[in-house]
Amino acid sequence: xxxxxxxxxxxxxxxxxxWFITLSIAVALLLNLIPFGRxxxxxxxxxxxxxxxxxxxxxxxxxxxxxxxxxxxxxADGSVMGQHALAYVLLAFAAGxxxxxxxxxxxxxxxxxxxxxxxxxxxxxxITRLISGGEFPGLLWFLSSFIATALWHPLTYMLLLPQYxxxxxxxxxxx
Amino acid sequence: xxxxxxxxxxxxxxxxAPLARLAFFMVLxxxxxxxxxxxxxLDWVRFAASIAAWPLQRVAYLxxxxxxxxxxxxxxxxxxxxxxxxxxxxxxxxxxxLLRQQHLEDENKHLRALLDMRARQPVEGRIADIxxxxxxxxxxxxxxxxxxxxxxxxxxxxxxxIGVIGQVTRVFPLTAEVTLLTDKExxxxxxxxxxxxxxxLAGAGAGxxxxxxxxxxxxxxxxxxxxxxxxxxxxxxxxxxxxxxHIDHTSSFSFARIQCVPLAGVERRGQVLVLGNRETLPAxxxxxxxxxxxxxxxxxxxxGH
Numbered sequence: 001x002x003x004x005x006x007x008x009x010x011x012x013x014x015x016x017x018x019w020f021i022t023l024s025i026a027v028a029l030l031l032n033l034i035p036f037g038r039x040x041x042x043x044x045x046x047x048x049x050x051x052x053x054x055x056x057x058x059x060x061x062x063x064x065x066x067x068x069x070x071x072x073x074x075x076a077d078g079s080v081m082g083q084h085a086l087a088y089v090l091l092a093f094a095a096g097x098x099x100x101x102x103x104x105x106x107x108x109x110x111x112x113x114x115x116x117x118x119x120x121x122x123x124x125x126x127i128t129r130l131i132s133g134g135e136f137p138g139l140l141w142f143l144s145s146f147i148a149t150a151l152w153h154p155l156t157y158m159l160l161l162p163q164y165x166x167x168x169x170x171x172x173x174x175x
Numbered sequence: 176x177x178x179x180x181x182x183x184x185x186x187x188x189x190x191x192a193p194l195a196r197l198a199f200f201m202v203l204x205x206x207x208x209x210x211x212x213x214x215x216x217l218d219w220v221r222f223a224a225s226i227a228a229w230p231l232q233r234v235a236y237l238x239x240x241x242x243x244x245x246x247x248x249x250x251x252x253x254x255x256x257x258x259x260x261x262x263x264x265x266x267x268x269x270x271x272x273l274l275r276q277q278h279l280e281d282e283n284k285h286l287r288a289l290l291d292m293r294a295r296q297p298v299e300g301r302i303a304d305i306x307x308x309x310x311x312x313x314x315x316x317x318x319x320x321x322x323x324x325x326x327x328x329x330x331x332x333x334x335x336x337i338g339v340i341g342q343v344t345r346v347f348p349l350t351a352e353v354t355l356l357t358d359k360e361x362x363x364x365x366x367x368x369x370x371x372x373x374x375x376l377a378g379a380g381a382g383x384x385x386x387x388x389x390x391x392x393x394x395x396x397x398x399x400x401x402x403x404x405x406x407x408x409x410x411x412x413x414x415x416x417x418x419x420x421h422i423d424h425t426s427s428f429s430f431a432r433i434q435c436v437p438l439a440g441v442e443r444r445g446q447v448l449v450l451g452n453r454e455t456l457p458a459x460x461x462x463x464x465x466x467x468x469x470x471x472x473x474x475x476x477x478x479g480h
Contacts, residue, residue, distance in 0.1 A: 033228075033235030035307030035318075063193075067200045071207075075224040076232070078318075078345075078352060079311040081217045082207030089200040093193060126313075132212045134313030135359045135380040141312050 013163040016057050020162050024049055025069065033076055040140035043148035046073055047091060047121055051114055052152075052159055054095035055102050066092035080132060087124040091117055111152035118145040218345070225347045239307060300334075300448040301325060306350065315358040315378065317341075319447060322349045330409060332450045338415035338439035339363065339403060340447060353447070356416070356437055357382050365416050366404040367395055373404050376417060376435065384417050386433035391424050395433065411450065415439070 028045035036042045046069055053061035070085030094117050102113045122145055130136065211217045303319040321327050323346050331343045333353050341361065345352040354361050362377040372394060379385040389395065399419040405412025415438045423432035
């Protein structure tokens with residue numbers, strides 16, 4: 001039982017369930033596996049969900065999970081092993097470190113904190129691959145971070161939904 | 176960096192500090208990067224993981240497939256008619272060539288036999304569908320729906336109905352990864368069809384190709400067609416590859432910058448043909464002298480015993 005992290009409301013949240021965290025990350029992995037080819041602006045769902053849990057549950061999800069998720073993405077993408085792992089670990093470090101600060105802001109300002117973290121992750125990946133002789137994917141590639149940032153608001157509500165449930169069952173209550 | 180969260184304050188063991196953890200995982204990632212880029216030692220990990228992820232990948236591919244089917248369903252009848260007419264015209268146009276092909280092949284075989292040359296190896300191909308373009312934005316790769324079980328092997332050439340599109344680089348049990356010619360790390364030996372000038376064509380990114388290491392005064396002009404030279408023992412000679420579109424003679428470099436576009440539909444969807452392995456070329460002759468001496472000496476020793 002804890003106080004809801006957002007400043008605007010003092011509603012009490014239930015503790016997060018581990019199985020729900022795992023499920024949300026698995027769904028994000030599945031979404032990332034959808035082959036959109038070179039379509040610009042498709043958000044990196046795994047990075048986004050990882051950032052969310054690193055900020056909200058920094059004791060449960062951290063750099064270790066980020067590393068293994070990165071390896072999974074490296075295999076799924078057919079990219080160089082370690083590229084996503086490195087970027088995700090740095091992302092998890094930043095998100096975990098800033099989590100106490102970020103949660104004091106309303107959702108719009110939280111998204112503004114998330115944007116540079118996601119962009120930084122993309123820049124880390126870009127540098128890793130350009131050093132090893134990859135091709136510059138064009139500036140439109142960075143669009144995906146902006147779209148992911150725009151999704152921060154709905155994503156927060158979706159992933160916090162199970163924690164909004166009341167503890168006592170009441171059959172007459174609508175929700 | 177005190178992260179208290181929704182749990183009691185950290186009186187108890189919490190593991191290493193965030194910075195130490197960050198350093199550990201970063202070193203691990205960089206080691207992995209080096210192992211994969213320099214030594215290519217992680218292919219078995221990728222192989223095992225891809226087998227485990229295969230069902231997931233199929234599930235993820237379903238919406239894309241459904242979208243494609245929906246598009247096909249709504250494609251107008253007229254376009255199909257148009258395509259049919261065009262194909263029929265094309266068929267008549269190449270019928271002449273096709274009819275004489277058998278005759279020419281027979282004649283060729285006969286002549287080669289007369290000349291006591293090795294008969295040109297017949298290469299069989301396997302038709303494969305392009306599943307999707309790989310998500311990695313830093314390289315140009317596609318996945319095809321044939322793999323190890325259908326006899327695909329790394330190194331095989333991939334062509335479509337116009338020319339070469341790339342080469343199989345990784346093989347999984349049911350799929351294979353094809354690196355396109357436009358990938359920056361892919362090179363192919365070619366020759367100019369007009370005058371037989373040999374060169375190396377490499378990907379230049381953004382769907383373009385570049386003819387490398389050509390002297391600034393090399394006899395090459397825009398519009399030249401480049402075909403495979405067959406010197407590598409991978410691609411059959413004479414397959415169309417690219418067309419020269421722009422030549423930049425700058426006096427500051429000793430090499431000319433020659434830009435080309437691929438002829439085949441390298442970045443489009445559709446069906447491709449994976450050519451079987453070519454018979455490996457004989458190794459260049461070695462100096463036989465020291466080997467002979469060795470064997471003679473051996474014989475002598477035997478006789479002495």
